[in-house]
Amino acid sequence: MSADDIARALRRIGHEILERNKGAEGLVLLGIPSRGVPLARRLAAAISEVEGTQIPVGELDITLHRDDLRRHPVRAAHRSRIPETGIDDRVVVLVDDVLYSGRTIRAALDALSELGRPRAVRLAVLVDRGHRELPIRADHVGKNLPTSRDERIHVRLAELDGLDVVRISGGEAR
Ligand SMILES: O=P(O)(O)OC[C@H]1O[C@H](OP(=O)(O)OP(=O)(O)O)[C@H](O)[C@@H]1O
Numbered sequence: 001m002s003a004d005d006i007a008r009a010l011r012r013i014g015h016e017i018l019e020r021n022k023g024a025e026g027l028v029l030l031g032i033p034s035r036g037v038p039l040a041r042r043l044a045a046a047i048s049e050v051e052g053t054q055i056p057v058g059e060l061d062i063t064l065h066r067d068d069l070r071r072h073p074v075r076a077a078h079r080s081r082i083p084e085t086g087i088d089d090r091v092v093v094l095v096d097d098v099l100y101s102g103r104t105i106r107a108a109l110d111a112l113s114e115l116g117r118p119r120a121v122r123l124a125v126l127v128d129r130g131h132r133e134l135p136i137r138a139d140h141v142g143k144n145l146p147t148s149r150d151e152r153i154h155v156r157l158a159e160l161d162g163l164d165v166v167r168i169s170g171g172e173a174r
């Protein structure tokens, strides 16, 4: 995906979120570090452009809720940053770059349950590459990219990487 493809996908997802929520009322966007955070900020900006209101944006750290902690115990935990509005009775949209096994989102739901009780939780991802290992699906998808398991999706975003691009690497030549 080029920078233009990414921008278009985010604008569309912003519209979808508004349509599904019937406006911006009660919305809170939470990005999953690292690249979910700039994506959540961009989505909030896209929604604000349409609705003319500020959308609360935060970051949800899932490190201590991962189910592979025992296998990889040394991971630095970051702090979650929840907007002042809190998440109780809000419609929380989790935002991440890639959806793959679904384990990150399971951990995110676990982390969220310690912070409050949203009215609803939805999921927006830039890329869904398939291969789910849990019963989790995204409500809003920038692009479905069918992959083989030995491929990897690389999302690069200007805020962290200096450019916007999505690439696939690895796997057998197809
Ligand atoms: O559905 P899953 O199998 O959990 O995979 C998706 C997650 O994997 C990636 O993070 P990764 O752990 O590779 O670290 P990164 O954010 O530093 O790229 C990606 O950013 C998603 O958060």
Ligand SMILES: O=c1cc[nH]c(=O)[nH]1
Residues within 6 Å of the ligand: 098, 100, 129, 151, 152, 153, 154, 155
């Ligand atoms: O291909 C993948 C799988 C998980 N996370 C990524 O960022 N890319």
